[in-house]
Amino acid sequence: MPKDQQTDYLSAVSAPIELARGLPNAHYTDPATIAEENAAVLEATWAALSVGAEVPEPGDCKPLEFLGQPLLLLRDGDGQLRVFQNICRHRGMILVSEPRKIEGAIRCPYHSWCYAKDGRLVSTPHVGGPGQNSHPAMDRATLGLVEVRSHIWRDVVFINLSGDAPPFEEVHETLLTRWKEVEKPIFHGGPESSFMLEVETNWKLAVENYCESYHLPWVHPGLNSYSRLEDHYHIEEPGKFSGQGTYVYRQLKGEEEEVFPDFEGLSSFWDEGAEYVAVYPNLLLGAQRDHCYAIVLEPVAHDRTREHVHLYYAQPDTPEAMRHKNAALWKGVFIEDVVVVEGMQKGRAAPGFDGGRFSPAMDGPTHLFHAWVAERLAAHREGRDAD
Template sequence: MSKYKPLSSVTNNIEHTNGLGNEHYISEKQFESEKNKIMFQNWCGLSFAKDIPNIGDVKPISFLGLSLLIIRENNDVINVFENTCRHRGMQLVNSPQNGKKNIRCPYHNWCYGLNGSLLATPHIGGIGIHTHKAIKPKSMGLNKIRSHIWHDIIFINISGTANDFTEYYSQLIDRWRDFEQPIKYGGKDSSFSITLEANWKLAVENYCESYHLPNIHPELNKISKLEDHYDIVDSNQYSGQGSSNYHQLRDEKNNAFPDFKDLKDKWQLGSEYIAIYPNVLIGVHRDHIFSIILEAISVNETRENIAFYYAKKLKSTEEINALKKLNLLFWKKIFKEDIYVVEGMQKGRYGGKFDGGTFSPVMDRSTHNFHIWITQQLN
């Protein structure tokens, strides 16, 4: 925490507390601590399953300095491994690959299956001798990273000690039970990324509250007003906001995206936007879902990787393609409007006398909920 109040004070009643101190946003040492105590211990969003759609697709990816490898083993199984050969520690893959039958180390040609098993060890016992009694292939497969896929997001737990995903997030899964059905990535005009010169936590804090709506999103506030919104603070694993006035996107001919099946009436005009701690942001609507994975690049740099999903595989018609593009541009404008405030809060954290700030007991409950969770993880 800062020199003003101890970290434990963050968990006090919202009327009598301050937020996280400056060091949680600007300190390299604190960033490392949070990496180990928060990111490695919990379920974190890594990537999207849509990025490896076919069997044998391989995607190398960096996660907070760890070199990882995502592999689609079959239509139903995606594996995440350390991108490291078990022989001499060589990085196995340095660029995306498609249709692979196996993974070969570029150093000594050791070969692994799509399930991570060690298949071949050329010349390990000498020239032309490919086995050795000291090498036990069954125990030398790639080091597997615990993973779970939900709404096409590949979640990982580096430590391997987090509670079962569906158990830990059962409250949220139940809350959004209506959306437990197949979703389809929109394809072209359905993804983009934004890089922020800010700590990843500020992106979470901004996303989960609607207090800033009139000032930062004036056009959005005309159709989904601040007074239409409510806080979501029913769990200590997530928080966010909801709106009771969602305006479905339609073109001049009244074309719209198909709705998800059998939704309750609340979703005809309702939408919800939740930050799943620590680094995933999701928005659900009657006709589409967007997901944002926050990639913490450094203490003061974050990349938002954003993807859009629909209830059905959309036909490539002129009307649908135009709607997809319109939807992408609508949300891109909103997300880009947030850059100014997220980066502005980062700059403000270098103010030496700033004590973590205060919370509105009415409008900042979602943000305070997130600060409490961070504090509990660090303690």
């Protein structure tokens, strides 16, 4: 597509909501367009990778892929969580193939080069010849594991693959301020409080759907029966995050009317209020008085996304039966969304679809996400800073 036409359609996406069109089909179906978008939107920003609860103890590690890149989530001997490229600096061999605990060093299965848990190269067997474990040309100090820039917030592990995004605290200062009141210690609910959904859709459609409450009456009739469309409000922070809030959050109750303990020190808003935001690019968060959650969207392919859901509580030892019940409730809600996001992905095969339109009254949060993608891509194409 000629450069002027590229600019035209991106400008149309970023236009005021009354005039704007959504991102066109290529952003959901075309590998070349998506590769360019990934560089601007996922690699150059603070993208969500995983959660710290996946590696809870020193020495725990988990291999991951993000945009095809092999990464290693590792908690070092001091308990610091780090992200490394999961490859040996010798010949590029994958170091860790499955989650496990590193008791000593990370040993490459190919030539046994070994790395400390902080990434230092500590052993190079026979590198100088049989029985010679060093060589003047091999400087171990410069051959440690490549660390990926990372940041932890609300147990979510964010990475900046390009390495040049502004500091996380600067990028998300507004959200950190907005949610300062709910910035409390959180405790992962354990195995029964995490699950993964394989969804045949582009990751952006999951964000677009999560942002808005417009679909509640038809997609979530059970939820809408007590948290109605009219009980919701928009959350809109251009260029950063968007979503929805409700004034009528209803706590889950057990068989004897018991509830989860609340986070301490919350204002009266949180007695019945709750907020749900999409943190650009690929993180969906929920905050309530008694628990919270994080959904990390893993972009697997142009039409395939893994939704990694993790539930957290105000105290570490909440009743197991209640945690099971809560996870089942949320899983049911999120599964209801699968039909619509997969349907929208299929709809992107229609050649005449121009990206669609936005309801000025109801689609503001979703339009902001489209505009953010368009603006970052435009900046990428023009070689300028988008932040």
